[in-house]
Amino acid sequence: MAEFLSLQDRVAIVTGGAQGIGKAIAERLAHCGATVVVADLRVDKAEATASEITAKTGQRAIAAQVDVADNASAKTLIDRVVEEFGRVDILVNNAGITRDNLIMRMKEEDWDLVLNINLKGAFNCSQSVVRTMMKQHYGRIVNITSVSGVSGQAGQTNYSSSKAGLIGFTKALAKEVGSRNVTVNAVAPGFIETDLTANLPQELKDSAIKLTPVGRFGKPEDVAIAVAFFASDEAAFITGEVLKVDGGMII
Numbered sequence: 299m300a301e302f303l304s305l306q307d308r309v310a311i312v313t314g315g316a317q318g319i320g321k322a323i324a325e326r327l328a329h330c331g332a333t334v335v336v337a338d339l340r341v342d343k344a345e346a347t348a349s350e351i352t353a354k355t356g357q358r359a360i361a362a363q364v365d366v367a368d369n370a371s372a373k374t375l376i377d378r379v380v381e382e383f384g385r386v387d388i389l390v391n392n393a394g395i396t397r398d399n400l401i402m403r404m405k406e407e408d409w410d411l412v413l414n415i416n417l418k419g420a421f422n423c424s425q426s427v428v429r430t431m432m433k434q435h436y437g438r439i440v441n442i443t444s445v446s447g448v449s450g451q452a453g454q455t456n457y458s459s460s461k462a463g464l465i466g467f468t469k470a471l472a473k474e475v476g477s478r479n480v481t482v483n484a485v486a487p488g489f490i491e492t493d494l495t496a497n498l499p500q501e502l503k504d505s506a507i508k509l510t511p512v513g514r515f516g517k518p519e520d521v522a523i524a525v526a527f528f529a530s531d532e533a534a535f536i537t538g539e540v541l542k543v544d545g546g547m548i549i
């Protein structure tokens with residue numbers, strides 16, 4: 299009997315895959331049998347992550363440098379993977395940043411940077427990969443949005459806008475490509491234990507935990523298993539959906 303969530307012989311790209319949630323996603327996809335491309339702006343960290351994944355899982359993992367905000371860079375990434383492996387089955391648009399501030403204090407460049415990486419980055423990578431996926435009549439695109447894009451968050455007008463935009467992007471693209479056996483879904487994490495949340499003030503952490511029915515922060519692996527499900531054949535009849543992985547925070 300085939301293993302549940304088997305991704306054997308699939309080729310996956312994870313942007314922002316060098317650390318945090320992206321690293322956990324890349325490792326989970328490899329555990330499920332996929333060949334993984336760890337794509338990141340920081341190629342040295344991507345190489346270290348790829349080596350670690352191969353050592354842990356026995357699956358092939360390679361590093362690739364990409365600036366998702368740059369259309370040409372995104373296209374180069376996809377072209378390289380297609381040339382090396384002949385196909386791309388899974389794209390996880392995970393690359394993202396925050397530049398939090400109240401709108402009265404927010405710099406225009408911080409608005410532009412967050413939108414360019416978090417939202418335009420997904421557009422750039424998806425635009426290039428969709429051509430390949432439609433030709434091969436198979437593809438899984440999973441976008442990492444956020445509960446901040448579902449409910450909004452004070453001090454994050456740029457981040458919340460980018461993640462809300464990503465939800466609309468997910469639904470619209472799902473309608474465009476569904477007839478070619480390409481699905482597009484999104485995962486919306488809540489508070490997850492990463493380097494980013496580790497630096498939050500303790501009172502903010504305590505407040506967030508109180509708002510979370512399960513009473514704790516999530517782990518990157520909690521997000522990764524949701525992504526693996528959407529990337530698998532078990533999710534073949536699911537598209538345009540947003541799955542919150544937030545411990546019930548915004549029920």
